[in-house]
Amino acid sequence: MQPLAESTPVHSRRTAVRKGPSVKWFLLFWIVMIGVGAYAVYSYTNHLKQQVLAELGNQSRQQLTVLQNDYEARIAVLSEEVKELQSTVQTFNELLTFTKDNASNKTDNSNKLYTQLSEVKKQLDALKKEMDLLK
Numbered sequence: 245m246q247p248l249a250e251s252t253p254v255h256s257r258r259t260a261v262r263k264g265p266s267v268k269w270f271l272l273f274w275i276v277m278i279g280v281g282a283y284a285v286y287s288y289t290n291h292l293k294q295q296v297l298a299e300l301g302n303q304s305r306q307q308l309t310v311l312q313n314d315y316e317a318r319i320a321v322l323s324e325e326v327k328e329l330q331s332t333v334q335t336f337n338e339l340l341t342f343t344k345d346n347a348s349n350k351t352d353n354s355n356k357l358y359t360q361l362s363e364v365k366k367q368l369d370a371l372k373k374e375m376d377l378l379k
Contacts (some may be wrong), residue, residue: 254289291365315378318378319375319378319379321375322371322375322378323375325371326368326371327371327374329364329367329371330368332364333361333365333368335358335363336364337361338359339357340357340361341357343357
């Protein structure tokens, strides 16, 4: 029975030698796999970040374009209103001058025209202030 006892320690040495390198390769494999996984997660995260930033940039540009178009439309409407009020003021000035020249001391038409003219000027000033705020 001694021969069996002697072969057992030799056999256990050979298996120990074979287990050593295979454990090292196994650990190395998992370290490499963990590293590859970490790099893949990092790369994918950067890719998603770039994608989100691009989408946000596009949405911002679209919203700014809409706001700019709305702003320009409002400015155009206000400009038209100011032109109309200016022509109305000019007409009232001409009418006021005409009535001043033709009015007698007994008529009160010039006071009415002055009142209307001041109201139109107030409206014109209010529109100018709105335009300045929009600019």
